[in-house]
Amino acid sequence: MKKRIYIALIAVTLVVVSCTSTEKILKSSDSNLKYTKAMEWYTKGQYFKAIPVFEELMGLYKGEKSTEELYYYYCMANYKQGSYLMAAYHFKNYTVKHPYSKYTEEASFMHAESYKKQTLVFSLDQTETINAIEAYQTFINAYSDSERLQVANDNIDELRDRLEKKALKAADLYFDTKNYRAAAVSYKNLLLDYPDIEGVKEIQFNIVKSYSKYADQSIAIKQQERYEEAIKTAKNFKNRYPNSKYLADINKLNEEARYNIIKANYNSALNSVYIVRMKILDEMPDVYANNFNKITDEKLKLKASKYLEKAYFQKIKTSYAQGQDSDVKNKSMYYKKCIEAYNVFSTKYADSKYLNEAKSFFMASDKKYKKYSNG
16 A cells, blocks of 8 residues: 555656646746757657647747747657647648648658547547548658658558448448348448448348348338339349359349239239229239249249239229219219129139129129119
């Protein structure tokens, strides 16, 4: 315990002595002494003592050539002390105030180094990483023959790799948290910003999965267009990587998307008002034809064909409901449509489980059609 107190007292004494020494030098009227002590402290790594003296000397010699050197050591003292934000500002300011100094090239490089020192691990904010890259690039453009050129280029590669990892992690996080639209956009932007990133095929595959899953969680009326986007990205993937290890998965996602378009078209119809429902149901055979022949999975084909069957049945049911709900003058038109829809359905699906129910709508419509068509 006594030993700890003794060490603490020594530390406090050193701080007091240091402060006293700095204050004593600052109060001196001997500028040469100030310069000598500031450089002595700088050389010994006592930057916190040297910095205030450098500041005062720059004020004393303002406008004179000697401030170029004083300002350089002041910038370096801040950097070596770990005041990187302050150092970044002053190194940049140095290049502006003293563009032709022998220290200007180094100041430009140290401006970038100061930003690099502030950069955090890739999972955290990367503002300073971007600032560092821009500062290194400015240095490279200004000093293309510099001996520091390779270091600057290597540092840019290292920092860009950090940004790549950050962007990839953000996209993966969107995917893992089921924010699939954001995931798809983030993966696409990742490839635009970093076309040479490692694992391009996997990222492209994740784009296809993201669009497919985004469509899965969409409302019925939006699903068709979103599955079509998934099919488009799947096609692009197959064209670009015909021998990829992901090809079987891509084909499966593609077929599921085509089946889901048929399913979504039907569900969208059911969730719409009568007029829109009939329009969608009328379009169902074309939607079915455009997608069914590109499905090879027999289970999916069977389920898809059931939705077409139900669509034909829904035309009967919907026409009858329209007749029931319409004005007297339009009833006969809707009942006639119900009869026509039944004739098509009964011909195409003579063994359908919906046939008896469809027939009941037909018989009711036939009776009502005769009633209302005769006035």
